[in-house]
Amino acid sequence: MELQLLLTGNEIMSGDTVDSNSSMIAQRIAREGYWVDRKVTVGDDLEQLVAEIRQISDSADILIINGGLGPTVDDLTAAALAQAAGVELEENADAAQHVTSWCAARGFHANAANMKQAILPTGVKLLENSVGSAVGFSLTLNRCLIMCTPGVPSELRAMLENAVLPMLRASHPQPDKPEILRYQTFGLGESGAQQMLDDAFPDWPEDIEVGFRAGAPMLEMKLRISSSCTADKRALWQDRFLSVLGDYVVGRDDTRLPEAIVELLAQRGQTVALAESCTGGLIASMLTAIPGSSAVFEMGLVSYSNAIKHSQLGVQLTTLDAQGAVSEACVLEMANGVCQQASSDYAIAVSGIAGPDGGTDEKPVGTVWVAWGPKNAIRAKQFHYPLGRHLFQTMISALALDLLRRDLLGLTQEPAYFGRFRPR
Amino acid sequence: MELQLLLTGNEIMSGDTVDSNSSMIAQRIAREGYWVDRKVTVGDDLEQLVAEIRQISDSADILIINGGLGPTVDDLTAAALAQAAGVELEENADAAQHVTSWCAARGFHANAANMKQAILPTGVKLLENSVGSAVGFSLTLNRCLIMCTPGVPSELRAMLENAVLPMLRASHPQPDKPEILRYQTFGLGESGAQQMLDDAFPDWPEDIEVGFRAGAPMLEMKLRISSSCTADKRALWQDRFLSVLGDYVVGRDDTRLPEAIVELLAQRGQTVALAESCTGGLIASMLTAIPGSSAVFEMGLVSYSNAIKHSQLGVQLTTLDAQGAVSEACVLEMANGVCQQASSDYAIAVSGIAGPDGGTDEKPVGTVWVAWGPKNAIRAKQFHYPLGRHLFQTMISALALDLLRRDLLGLTQEPAYFGRFRPR
Numbered sequence: 001m002e003l004q005l006l007l008t009g010n011e012i013m014s015g016d017t018v019d020s021n022s023s024m025i026a027q028r029i030a031r032e033g034y035w036v037d038r039k040v041t042v043g044d045d046l047e048q049l050v051a052e053i054r055q056i057s058d059s060a061d062i063l064i065i066n067g068g069l070g071p072t073v074d075d076l077t078a079a080a081l082a083q084a085a086g087v088e089l090e091e092n093a094d095a096a097q098h099v100t101s102w103c104a105a106r107g108f109h110a111n112a113a114n115m116k117q118a119i120l121p122t123g124v125k126l127l128e129n130s131v132g133s134a135v136g137f138s139l140t141l142n143r144c145l146i147m148c149t150p151g152v153p154s155e156l157r158a159m160l161e162n163a164v165l166p167m168l169r170a171s172h173p174q175p176d177k178p179e180i181l182r183y184q185t186f187g188l189g190e191s192g193a194q195q196m197l198d199d200a201f202p203d204w205p206e207d208i209e210v211g212f213r214a215g216a217p218m219l220e221m222k223l224r225i226s227s228s229c230t231a232d233k234r235a236l237w238q239d240r241f242l243s244v245l246g247d248y249v250v251g252r253d254d255t256r257l258p259e260a261i262v263e264l265l266a267q268r269g270q271t272v273a274l275a276e277s278c279t280g281g282l283i284a285s286m287l288t289a290i291p292g293s294s295a296v297f298e299m300g301l302v303s304y305s306n307a308i309k310h311s312q313l314g315v316q317l318t319t320l321d322a323q324g325a326v327s328e329a330c331v332l333e334m335a336n337g338v339c340q341q342a343s344s345d346y347a348i349a350v351s352g353i354a355g356p357d358g359g360t361d362e363k364p365v366g367t368v369w370v371a372w373g374p375k376n377a378i379r380a381k382q383f384h385y386p387l388g389r390h391l392f393q394t395m396i397s398a399l400a401l402d403l404l405r406r407d408l409l410g411l412t413q414e415p416a417y418f419g420r421f422r423p424r
Numbered sequence: 425m426e427l428q429l430l431l432t433g434n435e436i437m438s439g440d441t442v443d444s445n446s447s448m449i450a451q452r453i454a455r456e457g458y459w460v461d462r463k464v465t466v467g468d469d470l471e472q473l474v475a476e477i478r479q480i481s482d483s484a485d486i487l488i489i490n491g492g493l494g495p496t497v498d499d500l501t502a503a504a505l506a507q508a509a510g511v512e513l514e515e516n517a518d519a520a521q522h523v524t525s526w527c528a529a530r531g532f533h534a535n536a537a538n539m540k541q542a543i544l545p546t547g548v549k550l551l552e553n554s555v556g557s558a559v560g561f562s563l564t565l566n567r568c569l570i571m572c573t574p575g576v577p578s579e580l581r582a583m584l585e586n587a588v589l590p591m592l593r594a595s596h597p598q599p600d601k602p603e604i605l606r607y608q609t610f611g612l613g614e615s616g617a618q619q620m621l622d623d624a625f626p627d628w629p630e631d632i633e634v635g636f637r638a639g640a641p642m643l644e645m646k647l648r649i650s651s652s653c654t655a656d657k658r659a660l661w662q663d664r665f666l667s668v669l670g671d672y673v674v675g676r677d678d679t680r681l682p683e684a685i686v687e688l689l690a691q692r693g694q695t696v697a698l699a700e701s702c703t704g705g706l707i708a709s710m711l712t713a714i715p716g717s718s719a720v721f722e723m724g725l726v727s728y729s730n731a732i733k734h735s736q737l738g739v740q741l742t743t744l745d746a747q748g749a750v751s752e753a754c755v756l757e758m759a760n761g762v763c764q765q766a767s768s769d770y771a772i773a774v775s776g777i778a779g780p781d782g783g784t785d786e787k788p789v790g791t792v793w794v795a796w797g798p799k800n801a802i803r804a805k806q807f808h809y810p811l812g813r814h815l816f817q818t819m820i821s822a823l824a825l826d827l828l829r830r831d832l833l834g835l836t837q838e839p840a841y842f843g844r845f846r847p848r
Binding site: 012013014015016017018019020022023024025026027030035036037038039040041042043048211212213214274276278279280281282283284285287288289291292293294297298299300301302303304305307308311312341342354355356357389390393 | 436437438439440441442443444446447448449450451454459460461462463464465466467472635636637638698700702703704705706707708709711712713715716717718721722723724725726727728729731732735736765766779780781813814817
């Protein structure tokens with residue numbers, strides 16, 4: 001079975017828009033055992049679209065076209081498919097009904113531009129769009145099943161579920177639909193994780209494929225379990241996988257560090273307070289991006305200057321004078337200070353040098369102290385991540401959350417990144 | 425002149441990596457007057473690569489291949505190009521020298537995998553890689569100039585500047601190299617901005633093209649000025665553009681809201697303090713992402729609970745009881761409180777309902793109060809953006825910074841988004 005994608009849009013060709021739709025399509029169909037063999041992208045050009053559709057339909061079994069279904073003159077997919085298939089364009093009654101009711105539900109009358117979306121090649125089958133006004137449609141040409149989908153990501157996502165996948169399954173049932181288990185990990189790189197598995201299990205089975213999706217600072221690991229794999233074997237190797245990666249696994253599916261922290265604290269009815277210097281509010285914004293975080297988080301202080309560390313958190317002037325803001329004593333006082341102010345159960349405090357300026361010989365850019373723990377047992381550790389300002393802030397925020405996660409879970413084994421600090 | 429891209433990589437086909445390289449290439453060459461006509465993406469498959477190279481080189485003048493230059497067995501670009509061109513693979517002395525010195529500079533000896541990167545088709549010209557170990561190379565096949573570039577974005581970026589663009593300019597000089605002016609705007613959508621220009625200037629000239637790049641919540645607008653455009657005409661229409669969009673333009677090139685705020689405050693030697701509830705630290709993290717922000721920002725308080733609003737910012741319990749945390753009185757007290765605590769010149773405070781929970785009939789999800797201004801003249805305004813939690817937080821953070829920007833610049837005209845609040 002050969003499956004191809006054809007993407008259209010001047011904004012993709014110019015680079016003004018980064019195409020993430022094809023990634024969404026590939027990932028979604030992979031969960032059903034399908035694979036994209038080839039992808040072609042062209043601008044909004046009728047002649048080019050017609051030529052590509054003709055050529056691809058000669059060899060492929062499935063062609064998913066994405067984009068060009070909108071109301072403007074640049075949206076050419078329907079016209080191109082009609083021309084490639086040698087059929088007429090005509091108003092499709094069901095499509096017209098969809099556009100009219102979509103507009104009516106939003107309190108306006110469909111105008112000519114809207115109604116253009118109902119002008120489709122003769123003989124198409126409609127693909128349900130539960131989200132937007134664009135009409136999806138399919139046609140078989142040269143034995144190739146062609147499905148035309150909208151460029152708006154939310155509309156594409158819905159149409160994949162409601163229409164594209166059902167048609168795929170019906171036309172080309174995939175006997176080997178794999179099971180894909182996804183794990184969010186922190187503290188390992190791709191090669192390090194692979195090495196750990198290779199070392200522990202040189203006989204790793206072929207029908208359980210290990211995959212990675214880099215999403216710095218976290219790493220998503222995937223087990224792609226072939227349908228031929230027995231339940232016992234699956235359970236055995238899943239256990240083995242977790243026995244090696246155990247502490248590094250933050251959660252299943254989309255449970256990343258902030259989700260894990262909110263869940264762990266919510267289960268216990270406990271709270272955390274934050275005192276951030278070099279991360280500048282990023283840890284707070286990561287936590288508060290999660291619905292329900294208000295149950296576990298009441299206060300974060302971004303104390304970006306020494307004056308504020310002193311006045312708001314009670315960091316002693318002698319500490320700041322003698323050891324500086326990037327010091328063990330300072331982050332401990334920051335964490336204890338905010339813990340007290342917020343009457344929280346846990347606290348995190350961070351102070352470091354994000355750069356590009358502010359480094360010294362003794363404390364170069366990338367140096368950071370993190371304090372974390374429960375209110376009467378807060379401890380601190382130094383790290384050194386000279387990664388550039390943006391990546392440094394992202395990495396340290398995640399690292400601080402991971403330290404708290406390990407504390408909440410009572411994990412005692414030191415993660416590999418404890419070795420990342422290289423004292424000078 | 426026809427220019428095509430060929431991208432290779434299983435991680436792109438599977439969707440595990442979103443391809444942003446082709447966007448980088450398209451945007452960079454657009455500044456020199458070049459345009460990508462077609463883009464093909466395939467996995468790491470020798471036969472497919474050979475077929476694509478042969479077919480594309482039949483019609484295109486330029487083919488840029490991206491990816492597949494690394495040291496692993498999956499990296500097939502050199503082998504595919506050799507096979508497509510019908511030449512041998514051999515160790516290239518200059519390439520071997522590059523790989524050897526690159527490894528030596530990092531304190532290790534090049535191993536067999538590294539040296540594989542020096543095995544290239546006979547007769548290629550090398551493309552300089554100032555950043556990494558991968559060797560770029562070019563070859564002319566069927567009158568098509570083929571340039572092979574690395575998949576690592578930083579290496580690609582450097583090679584575009586140092587090798588690809590010079591070869592492009594030399595082989596296909598572009599007489600019409602346009603000038604591209606980029607402006608970062610806030611408060612307008614694409615269609616709204618286009619409408620304002622259309623209304624003001626129905627006679628907008630054809631040789632100055634207006635372009636957009638959506639980057640919610642900001643909108644980048646571009647003027648693409650053809651080389652045929654005279655300096656006078658260019659100046660006239662640039663003025664006209666700015667006269668219509670003036671207040672909405674935050675900055676040139678990459679000056680977005682946080683950069684603009686840091687710059688404006690730094691010029692005056694003034695500071696801002698933040699009290700955030702529903703944005704949860706996002707405004708602080710946007711400001712502190714900018715190098716040099718410590719000069720203008722000392723304190724941000726994330727007061728996520730009513731208790732903290734009261735204890736840390738002095739919001740009165742009667743205010744919270746009578747009007748609630750999402751109220752004019754509350755954000756005014758928050759802003760004045762944090763301004764006083766931080767002894768800052770300006771303050772911003774935000775309190776709203778990000779959702780998905782917490783909405784009421786009177787204050788539905790998406791309701792938010794923002795307070796902003798100089799220490800003795802802080803004012804507040806209500807908005808309603810039911811956009812979903814993530815987009816709501818992003819939009820309100822940007823909006824709050826824009827309100828401060830307008831205050832700092834003394835802009836008195838109300839932006840269109842003041843009309844966004846629809847009282848019930």
